[in-house]
Amino acid sequence: MIEEIAVQAPPHPETGTGSETDADPAARRKASRLLWGYLKPVRALLGGLLVLELFAHGATLVQPLVARWVMEHLEEGSQALIWPVLMLAGIALVGMVLSWVCTFLLGRTGMRIVRDMRRRLTRRVLCGTVAAVERRPVGDFLSRVGSDTTLLQETVGGAVINAAAAPVAVLGAIVLMGTIDLGMLGLVVGLFAVTTFAEKFALRRVGEAVEQEQAKVASMTSALQRVLIAFRTVKASGTERAEEHRIGSEADAAYRAGVRSVRAEAWVEVIAGASVDLTFLIVLAVGATRVADGTLGVGDLVAFLLYLMYLHEPVEEVFHAASEIAEGLAAVRRVEAVRDLPAERPRPALTASVRIPDGPPEVRCEGVWFGYRDQPVLRDVGFVAPVGLTVLVGTSGAGKTTLLSLMERFADVDKGRVLLNGVDVRELDRAELRHRMAYVQQEAPLLGETVREAALYGTEGAEAGLRDALASVALTSWVDSLPEGLDTRVGERGVAISGGQRQRLAVARALLRGADVLLLDEATSQLDAISERVLLDSLAHQARDRIVLAVTHRLSVAAEADRLVLLEDGQVRAVGRHEDLLRSDPVYRELVDAPGTRANGERPPR
Numbered sequence: 238m239i240e241e242i243a244v245q246a247p248p249h250p251e252t253g254t255g256s257e258t259d260a261d262p263a264a265r266r267k268a269s270r271l272l273w274g275y276l277k278p279v280r281a282l283l284g285g286l287l288v289l290e291l292f293a294h295g296a297t298l299v300q301p302l303v304a305r306w307v308m309e310h311l312e313e314g315s316q317a318l319i320w321p322v323l324m325l326a327g328i329a330l331v332g333m334v335l336s337w338v339c340t341f342l343l344g345r346t347g348m349r350i351v352r353d354m355r356r357r358l359t360r361r362v363l364c365g366t367v368a369a370v371e372r373r374p375v376g377d378f379l380s381r382v383g384s385d386t387t388l389l390q391e392t393v394g395g396a397v398i399n400a401a402a403a404p405v406a407v408l409g410a411i412v413l414m415g416t417i418d419l420g421m422l423g424l425v426v427g428l429f430a431v432t433t434f435a436e437k438f439a440l441r442r443v444g445e446a447v448e449q450e451q452a453k454v455a456s457m458t459s460a461l462q463r464v465l466i467a468f469r470t471v472k473a474s475g476t477e478r479a480e481e482h483r484i485g486s487e488a489d490a491a492y493r494a495g496v497r498s499v500r501a502e503a504w505v506e507v508i509a510g511a512s513v514d515l516t517f518l519i520v521l522a523v524g525a526t527r528v529a530d531g532t533l534g535v536g537d538l539v540a541f542l543l544y545l546m547y548l549h550e551p552v553e554e555v556f557h558a559a560s561e562i563a564e565g566l567a568a569v570r571r572v573e574a575v576r577d578l579p580a581e582r583p584r585p586a587l588t589a590s591v592r593i594p595d596g597p598p599e600v601r602c603e604g605v606w607f608g609y610r611d612q613p614v615l616r617d618v619g620f621v622a623p624v625g626l627t628v629l630v631g632t633s634g635a636g637k638t639t640l641l642s643l644m645e646r647f648a649d650v651d652k653g654r655v656l657l658n659g660v661d662v663r664e665l666d667r668a669e670l671r672h673r674m675a676y677v678q679q680e681a682p683l684l685g686e687t688v689r690e691a692a693l694y695g696t697e698g699a700e701a702g703l704r705d706a707l708a709s710v711a712l713t714s715w716v717d718s719l720p721e722g723l724d725t726r727v728g729e730r731g732v733a734i735s736g737g738q739r740q741r742l743a744v745a746r747a748l749l750r751g752a753d754v755l756l757l758d759e760a761t762s763q764l765d766a767i768s769e770r771v772l773l774d775s776l777a778h779q780a781r782d783r784i785v786l787a788v789t790h791r792l793s794v795a796a797e798a799d800r801l802v803l804l805e806d807g808q809v810r811a812v813g814r815h816e817d818l819l820r821s822d823p824v825y826r827e828l829v830d831a832p833g834t835r836a837n838g839e840r841p842p843r
C-alpha cells in the first residue's frame with residue numbers, strides 16, 4: 238500500500254480542491270483561520286500600517302476644518318493667512334507621504350507573503366509521496382503555486398488593511414450621527430444591516446466563482462503542459478486543431494467562471510453604493526417629516542445627511558475589501574490543497590539508531606506483497622541481489638519497475654520485507670537509504686541546463702570523475718564534438734540530444750553518485766549495439782564491488798547477468814543464469830525470441 242500521512246480527499250470536479258467548497262461554512266471558517274495564520278509574520282507590520290492609514294484618514298478629515306478656518310479669517314488680510322495655508326500644504330504633503338508609504342509597504346508585504354507561500358508550497362510538493370504527487374496533473378500544481386498565490390497578494394496588499402481601516406471611519410461617523418439623533422441612527426443601522434445580509438450572498442458567489450475559475454485555469458494549464466511534453470506526437474498525429482479546440486474549451490470554461498465572478502463582484506459594488514443612496518433618501522424623507530412636525534431641527538438633519546454622504550466611500554471600501562478577501566479565501570482553499578499533500582513519513586523514532594551495516598552490499602526481498610489501490614501487483618516476491626549484475630526480466634506490467642520503487646521507498650510493501658544489508662529499508666532514514674542507491678528511471682529525464690549540470694545532478698564533489706564516467710557510457714567523443722563541450726545547453730527537457738545520449742548521460746550521473754546499489758530501469762533501451770557494449774563492459778566493471786540491478790527487455794544485458802530474476806504476473810517464476818533459463822524455461826525462451834530484445838545492429842545468438 239502507498240504510504241501517506243494525510244488522506245487526500247478526491248479532487249472536486251469543479252474546484253479540484255477536494256470535497257471542501259465555498260458553500261461549506263466549515264471550509265470558509267477554516268480558510269479564514271488559515272488566512273489569519275498566513276498574516277502571522279506580518280501582523281505587527283500590518284498593525285503599523287493600519288495606524289498610518291488612520292492618520293491618512295485623519296489628515297483628510299482635518300483639511301476641511303482648516304479650510305473653514307481660512308475662509309473665516311479672509312478679512313484679516315493675506316499676512317494672517319500664511320500660516321494656515323502653509324499648514325494646509327503641510328497636511329497635504331504628510332497625506333501624500335503617508336499614502337506612498339502605505340501603498341509601497343502594503344504591496345511589499347503582499348509580495349513577501351506570496352514569496353513565502355510559494356517557497357512553502359514548493360517544499361511541500363518536494364516532500365510529498367511519489368504516489369500523491371504523480372497522481373495530480375503537473376499543470377494543476379503549476380497553477381496553484383503560480384497563479385493562486387498571486388490572488389493572495391491582492392488580498393493582503395490592501396484588502397485586509399481596508400477591511401480594518403474603513404470600518405473605523407464608518408464607526409466614527411456613526412458615533413457622531415448618534416450624538417445628533419439616536420432614532421435616525423437606528424434607522425440607518427437597520428438599513429445597513431439589510432444591505433450587509435444581501436452582500437453576504439453576493440460575496441459567497443464571488444468566492445465560489447473565483448475558485449471555479451482558478452480550477453478551470455489549472456485544467457487549461459495541465460492540458461497545455463501535456464501537449465508541450467508530447468509536442469512531436471501532437472504534430473505527427475495532426476491533432477493541432479483538436480488540441481487547440483480542447484485547450485480553447487478549457488479557456489472558455491475559465492472565462493465563463495470569470496464572468497460569473499465579475500458579475501458577483503459588480504453586485505457587491507452596486508449593493509454597497511445603492512445602500513448608501515437609498516439610506517440617504519429614506520433618511521431625507523423621514524427627517525423631513527420630523528422637521529415638519531418639529532421633532533428635529535433643520536441643522537441637525539443637514540449635519541446628519543452630510544455624515545451619510547461622507548459614509549459613501551468607506552462603506553464601498555468595506556464591501557470592496559470583503560469581495561477581495563472572498564477571492565483570497567478561494568485562493569487559500571486551493572493553495573491549502575497542496576499543503577495537505579501527504580508527505581513521506583519520517584523514520585519511526587524507535588528505530589532512529591538503525592544504520593546500514595558495513596560490508597558487501599546485498600538487497601534481499603522476502604515475501605513481498607504490494608498493490609496499487611488494493612490491486613495486487615507483486616505477490617510473495619522473494620530473491621537476493623548480492624554484489625554483481627542482477628537483471629530483472631519479465632513481460633510488460635509484471636511489476637519490475639514497482640520492485641525498484643519499493644527498494645527506493647517511493648512506496649512501502651504491504652507485506653514482507655525489502656532488506657538492504659540485512660536491515661528492513663522501512664527502518665532506515667530515507668535520505669541515508671537513497672544516498673546508498675543510484676537510480677535511473679525509465680524515461681531517463683535530465684535535470685540541469687548543460688551537459689555538465691545534467692551529469693553532476695545530485696552528485697556531490699564528483700566533478701573530478703566526470704570524464705571517466707562519460708567514457709564509461711561512450712559519450713566522450715560526443716561531448717568533445719559539442720560547440721561548448723560540457724557547458725553546452727541541453728534544452729529544457731533535454732530534447733536537443735538523442736534518446737540514447739540522454740540515457741547514457743543519466744547512467745553517467747548514476748555512476749558518479751558512487752552508490753553501493755545501482756538501479757537501472759530500461760537504461761539501455763535506446764542504445765545501439767556498440768554503445769550498449771561499452772556500457773555493459775562498464776557495468777560489469779562496476780558490478781565487481783557493488784550491486785547493479787537492471788530492469789531490461791534486452792537480451793544482451795540479460796546474457797551478461799550474474800543472475801536473472803524472471804517475473805511473471807507479479808511473481809518470481811525463475812532465478813538463474815541466462816543459459817540455464819534458456820534451457821529450462823519456456824517463458825524465458827519466448828521472451829528472448831520476442832522482437833525488440835536486441836539492440837540495433839546486434840546479431841541473434843547462434
Ligand SMILES: Nc1ncnc2c1ncn2[C@@H]1O[C@H](COP(=O)(O)OP(=O)(O)OP(=O)(O)O)[C@@H](O)[C@H]1O
Pocket residue numbers: 609614631632633634635636637638639640
Ligand atoms: N502508480 C500506479 N498506479 C496504479 N497502477 C500502477 C501504477 N504503476 C504501475 N501500476 C500497475 O502495476 C503493474 C506493474 O507495473 P510496473 O511498471 O511495475 O511493470 P513493469 O514490469 O515495470 O512493466 P514495463 O516492462 O512495461 O515497464 C502494471 O499493471 C501497472 O499498470
